[in-house]
Amino acid sequence: MLAIPGFVDPHTHIPFHGERSEEFVMRAVGKSYVEILKSGGGIHSTVKKVRKASIDNLVKENKKYLEWMLKSGVTSLECKSGYGLDFENELKQLKAIKKLSEEVPQTLISTFLGAHAVPQKGEKAYLTELIDMMKVIKSESLAEFVDVFCDEGAFSVEGSFDLLKRAKDMGFKIRVHAEELSSNGFASIAAELGAVSVDHLIKIKDREIPTLEKYGTIALLMPATSFYLKTMYAPARKLIDNGVPVALGSDFNPGSNTFYSPLFVSHLAVNHLGMTPSEALVAQTLNAACVLGIENEVGTIEMGKSADIVILDAPRLEYLSYMPTNEIVKAVFKNGRKVFEN
Numbered sequence: 077m078l079a080i081p082g083f084v085d086p087h088t089h090i091p092f093h094g095e096r097s098e099e100f101v102m103r104a105v106g107k108s109y110v111e112i113l114k115s116g117g118g119i120h121s122t123v124k125k126v127r128k129a130s131i132d133n134l135v136k137e138n139k140k141y142l143e144w145m146l147k148s149g150v151t152s153l154e155c156k157s158g159y160g161l162d163f164e165n166e167l168k169q170l171k172a173i174k175k176l177s178e179e180v181p182q183t184l185i186s187t188f189l190g191a192h193a194v195p196q197k198g199e200k201a202y203l204t205e206l207i208d209m210m211k212v213i214k215s216e217s218l219a220e221f222v223d224v225f226c227d228e229g230a231f232s233v234e235g236s237f238d239l240l241k242r243a244k245d246m247g248f249k250i251r252v253h254a255e256e257l258s259s260n261g262f263a264s265i266a267a268e269l270g271a272v273s274v275d276h277l278i279k280i281k282d283r284e285i286p287t288l289e290k291y292g293t294i295a296l297l298m299p300a301t302s303f304y305l306k307t308m309y310a311p312a313r314k315l316i317d318n319g320v321p322v323a324l325g326s327d328f329n330p331g332s333n334t335f336y337s338p339l340f341v342s343h344l345a346v347n348h349l350g351m352t353p354s355e356a357l358v359a360q361t362l363n364a365a366c367v368l369g370i371e372n373e374v375g376t377i378e379m380g381k382s383a384d385i386v387i388l389d390a391p392r393l394e395y396l397s398y399m400p401t402n403e404i405v406k407a408v409f410k411n412g413r414k415v416f417e418n
């Protein structure tokens with residue numbers, strides 16, 4: 077058996093409501109994004125479902141996903157809002173995260189992603205609302221991070237910058253969804269502004285990499301989304317070789333990636349990102365904990381930290397990415413207590 081630190085998943089879209097398997101099949105047979113939208117798919121279909129759900133609905137459904145993740149060795153993870161897109165429903169999601177954190181063994185870190193998609197009222201009007209939401213979220217301690225999806229079809233570079241600056245001034249830690257669909261240079265802008273992590277980076281340009289290195293910004297890569305959407309993979313090797321710390325996450329969500337297993341992400345990291353098995357493990361434990369600001373409590377097995385430990389039926393480290401089935405997870409310990417056994 078092999079003992080490793082509990083996996084930390086620093087980027088998920090839990091909690092969500094409902095599923096989009098119909099859309100998955102449409103995409104698989106080559107239907108365009110516009111055709112999918114016209115048939116009622118896309119992010120706004122999840123927004124509709126989340127708006128209809130109660131906090132208890134969200135807790136019940138997402139507790140199941142957290143249980144699946146626990147069985148795959150995830151002992152800490154990030155959860156975020158972003159499917160409400162208005163005051164009431166964004167807060168509802170954050171409250172559901174709070175409730176979930178009281179009911180599951182894992183450590184949950186909460187992010188406010190009100191800026192996930194631009195609602196019909198337009199970016200300018202919505203950004204003003206987001207600032208009001210942040211004030212309430214801060215006063216009720218409902219999120220540690222503020223995140224923005226700055227990309228083609230989402231928020232503009234200017235609007236994203238203004239929002240994150242306000243968030244930072246209010247005392248939030250900041251992070252971004254950047255350069256997944258287009259090369260708009262926002263990863264380095266966010267790094268300069270003090271973002272803890274810049275997430276996705278499939279389309280990042282070489283000239284931006286030194287800025288990430290300079291500010292110690294963590295590049296958070298999610299190869300399962302590339303696999304699911306059949307798109308390019310982020311330049312992990314180039315980032316690591318240029319001194320940028322890399323973390324790995326699942327990006328588990330109902331629209332663009334339904335893979336949650338860190339073992340599968342480890343397989344993709346080795347097979348498609350050119351990372352070594354030990355680089356992948358560090359990226360899924362200590363570096364991921366650094367993204368969430370919990371590196372002093374979890375992420376390694378050492379004196380003084382929580383005993384978050386996963387026992388794997390694996391003869392050596394290389395085996396996890398080679399045989400990425402959850403069946404090799406034999407036991408999971410959270411803070412020294414056994415929370416799963418197989």
Ligand SMILES: [Zn+2]
Pocket residue numbers: 087088089253327
């Ligand atoms: Zn995301």
